[in-house]
Amino acid sequence: MTGAPGTTTTTRRPLPGLLRLGLWRTRLELTQFSRERDALVFVFAYPILMLGIFASVFGQDGATAGGSGDAAVSFAQYFLPGMLATGIMLTSFQSLATSLAVERDDGTLKRVRATPLPPVAFFLGKIGQVLVVSVVQTALLLAVAALGFGIPMPTAPGAWLTFAWVFVLGTSVGTVCGIAFSSVPRSGRSVSAVVIPVVLVLQFTSGVFFVFSDLPGWMQRFAEVFPLKWMAQGMRSVFLPDGAEAGEVSGSWQHGPTAVILGAWLILGLVVAVRTFRWRRRDDG
Template identity: 50%
Template sequence: MTVLRLGASRAVLELREYFREGLQVVFTFALPFLLLLLFTSVFGQGFAGGSAGAAAYYVPTLTAMGLMAVSFQNLGTAIAAERGDGTLRRLRGMPLPAAAYFAGKAGMVLALAVLQTALLVGTGAAGFGMDLPADPRRWLDLAWILLLGTAACTLLGIAVSSAARTARAAQAVVALPFLLLQFASGVFVPVQALPPWLLNVGAAFPLRWMAQGLRSVFLPESAAAAEAGGSWALGTVALVLAAWCAGGSVLCLLTFRWKGARDG
């Protein structure tokens, strides 16, 4: 219980520090919103239902992108910066359990993920006339996909933070694979338009399955035929995301460092 209380307090502190960084907040939350506006306006006529149909496709895919941005991308660069400026080393010397530090990071990411999901879904419904699911089971699917996907990407963000020697290098280490995965996972381009080899690359990582699972929440059942396997395959979505949670945990244990390269 002490670790949980400390983790909750740490999460509140992390959120306060995050929202003090105005540019980071604007970039994280404005980019998916602007992409939704752009894609829906440009490609709306190519979808059944016009803008509402385009929003029903791009809201879940951009939500998946946003979840990975607030977890994998933000944590990968933020923790690398904390390691580089000595923050992690100082925290390690304080009577703060390591579990509380990681719980604080996870709590911050979860709060940002829920907020970003609510903003995108609300924008799609209020701004473009996207229909919201009437079946409660779809909202349950949204909840577990959000939790599992965010957990997997959070663990990957913590692990990848040790791959760069400096905070500046972390930007490239994190941003490049994230950008490539967005194209390989059907975020910007529908999966049926992607070549098989690129789909296979995307299938090895969580983003592809997060996007597919979230599409099952907002798109009609008939849209499953356009997926790579011809179905939503929610069992596979759950299995892959759970496997990445387990694998990410192992990677964190094997790679995480409290000290930077200059600290010895």
């Protein structure tokens, strides 16, 4: 655009809408993720490998877990829900807590913040990437479980509806808590030492690697505070027979408490993430 003689002015094109920017950022995050071959293999292969290991060690035929009589199930079937829950946790909580801490340490977040990209669009990209990867990871695990281990899949629409809300709530909780926890490590070098022990402790106490009702009482009380236990229990209600409900500590699937506690963690994680997230390193002002 031409103004007064000897001067020129330019008009900036307005940024695309927030949703469009979020979709663009999601594609970018997925592209970057696909180039990290080691992370790509780990995220998709870990739940499948762990299911295979536990099914092989504890056996499938004649071995039961989480029930008796008609409600008895193979160890592979019992541990599938835990593998689904822990896969969601790794893809959302561990992945975001680690990647954001590294991006803060190497200056990526600082550079992103200096661009016109709205912060909400940046986080929409992270959320979109987590959602897509979680869906693919879950689909692969279910396919291997059904075809490779002969684990029966639910046929009732109500079971898949429960699966959907547990999956969405669990992924959402893991995402916001991962964003919030990313501010805890002091540097990118220390992030693995801070994040991985938290994930391991929750896996071992939440009924992922062991039958939850067989764990010591104090360990069960500890796990009940955190979302992974409720994610695994919600998934068990989908993939175990109705009679297995009696094998739970409470004697029921506790869908109501599961939704309430996951919802509470979602709100808590969101509040903490908004209040504590940092775009710069601690020593960078």
